[in-house]
Amino acid sequence: MTTPTDLVVVLPGILGSTLRHRDSLVWAPSAGSALRAIRTFGRNIRVLQLPDGLGDEHPDDDVEPVSLMPDVHVLPGIWTPIKGYDRLLARLRSIGYRETRDDxxxxxxxxxxxxxxxxxxxxYNGQRLARIIEPALQRWREQGGAYADAKVSFxxxxxxxxxxxxxxxHCGGAETTHKLITIGTPYRGSAKALEQLVNGARKGIGRLSVDLTDLVRSMPSMYQLLPEYAxxxxPSGLAKTTEISLPELATGNVANGARFHALLTEAESRRPASLTDTHAIVGIHQPTATTANLTGSGIELRNTYGDDDLYGDATVPIVAASRPDIPMNSPLLRRxxxxxxxxQRNKAVLDEIHGILTASPITVRAPHTTALRVDTPDLILTGEALPVSVAIxxxxxxxxxxxxxxxxxxxxxSRIVRPRDSTLTTTSIEGLPPGAYSIDLTGLTPTSTIAPVSSDILVWDPIKEI
Structure with missing residues (x-):
């Protein structure tokens, strides 16, 4: 294995950073409880909501990021439940990377x-990276020798x-960037963000105790997650978000989100190295909202793109999981x-990252794997059965x-199901108390060719005030 010389920068997804307001954590795992984290966040909702017209600025509201989330994190109606980053960081440490320290x-x-x-x-967050990365890279390079010309791998x-x-x-990072490894990045946005902005952060099950709709609509990042693709x-075919009027959303915010993607695409097209330096790892085979239909009351999501069901990772559809200039069947994509x-915790993904960073001759994944297609909800109410659908x-x-x-x-x-073909087989699990749960689907033996799939769900008590 080669000795790592790059500075590796790890960036989590939305919800993946803990937040502090003055001396108090307002978004963080609390004793491993997603419900406690939501309670804390809900009590601080007025502090966290952003002012109108913020654009690319900081609100000066004394809210600051602290650390990466180690545990499962979810806010009903904002993006999707995510497991933490402890396993990813542990793999990077195992191949020779060590955290920088302020001392x-x-x-x-x-x-x-x-x-x-x-x-x-x-x-704003891209500009902020320069103030953090550049001093750390300079200090790493000052060791001299093999490190004198070190670059950054993301x-x-x-x-x-x-x-x-x-x-x-757009912030000068191209000169010092060696590799960009992305995991489930919505290069072209996500229909899920569209549904959450238009319909509100209530997950379509009535008014939750914590209504995050106003917060979601105040977040510039959410508009930058809107689908860039049609x-x-x-009646005339698929339209882009900027070509129609979306209920509840200011056209300026929608246009700003689309402009963000357009500027990235223009810049990357002018710099050929941006393509060769990018390693996109994408999720496949999972039922994924891809298009949407406007109704009188909001947005209805559809898993199809025209007449085709192309799937994705259950949040980011495959049509949006890579740059516009990379076909969905490109060998540049790791699936x-x-x-x-x-x-970010999947063993095959961690093996891919290991190999990309070190160029070690490790086995990235088994010669043959059997993929699963899994469909589960993000959120159910206490007393409801949890449906789990799976197909080969x-x-x-x-x-x-x-x-x-x-x-x-x-x-x-724990139970065993025996799907026979590509048709989803559904089983129901009853009696889950409020809380967050991991749903893991695996083969029965260590030698099984089944590629494991894992998702998360929040069981919510609508009676108990959060």
């Missing part, structure tokens, strides 16, 4: 996890890839059959174990 007397580090305020514009999950791309293309069904919130994405029927695990790592339910 001037400490040895320089080459692993730099950067939290950011995910409410704010990706442009490992980014979800929206973190958009932040890094803006820094690279996704709105119209892993898992869901968005678990990609191919012609290799095998039994599948479904395991439901609570945040304290206690197994709540």
């Amino acid at each position: 001037p007397g400490a040895p320089p580090g080459n692993l730099l996890p950067i939290p950011y305020d995910w409410r704010l514009s990706n442009r 490992v980014c999950h979800s929206m973190g890839g958009l932040v890094a791309r803006w820094y690279i293309e 996704c709105i069904e119209q 892993v059959p898992d869901q968005h919130g678990n990609l 994405a191919g012609n290799d029927p095998q039994p599948i174990r479904i395991t439901v695990t609570a945040e304290n790592r206690r197994i709540i339910a």
Whole structure:
């Protein structure tokens, strides 16, 4: 294995950074409880909502990012449940990367996890990266020798890839960037963000105790997650978000989000190295909202693109998971059959990152794997059954174990299903108390060819005030 010489910067996705307001954490795991984190966030909702017309600025509201989320994190109606980044950081440490430290007397580090305020514009957060990365890179280079010309390699999950791309293309980062590794990054946006902005952050199940609609609509980052591709069904065909009027949304905010993507595309097209330096890891085979239909009451999402169901990672559709100049069948894409919130912890993904960073001759994944197609909700109410649907994405029927695990790592339910073909087989799990749960689908034996898929769900009590 080669000795790492790059400075590796890790950027989480939306919701993936803890936030502090003055002396109090307002978004962070609390004793491993997603519900406690939501309570804390809900009590501070007025502090966290952003002013109108903020654009690419900081609101000077004394809210600052602190660290990367280690545990499962979810806010009902904002993006999707995500597992933490502890496993990703552990893999990077295992191949020789060590965190930088603020202590001037400490040895320089080459692993730099950067939290950011995910409410704010990706442009602002991209500009902020320069103030953090450049001093750390300079200190790393001052060791001399093989490190004198060290560059930066980015490992980014979800929206973190958009932040890094803006820094690279518009904030001077291209000169010192060696590699950009993205995991489930919505290069062209996501229909899920469209639904959440238009319909409001209530997940379509009535008014939750914490209504985050006004907060979501105040976040510049959410508009930069809107689909850049044509996704709105119209009689004449699919239309872009800027070509029609979207209910509840200011046209200026929508146009600003589209402009963000256009400026990235223009800059990357002028710099050929941006393509050769980019390694996009994408999730596949999972039912994923791709287009939308306007109704009298808002937006209805559809998993199809025209007549085709192209799938994705259950959050980012495959049509949006890479740059516009990269075809969906391009060999430049690394494809892993898992869901968005678990990609950064998936073993095949970690092996890909390991290989990209070190060029080690490791086995990235088994010669043959059997992919699963899994459909689960993000949120259910207490008393409702949890439906888990699974199909084999191919012609290799095998039994599948479904395991439901609570945040304290206690197994709540385990059962075996036997899907026979590409048709979804659904089983229901009853009696889950309020909390966050991991749903893991695996083969029955260590030698099984099944590629594991993992998703997360929040069980919400609508009676109990949060």
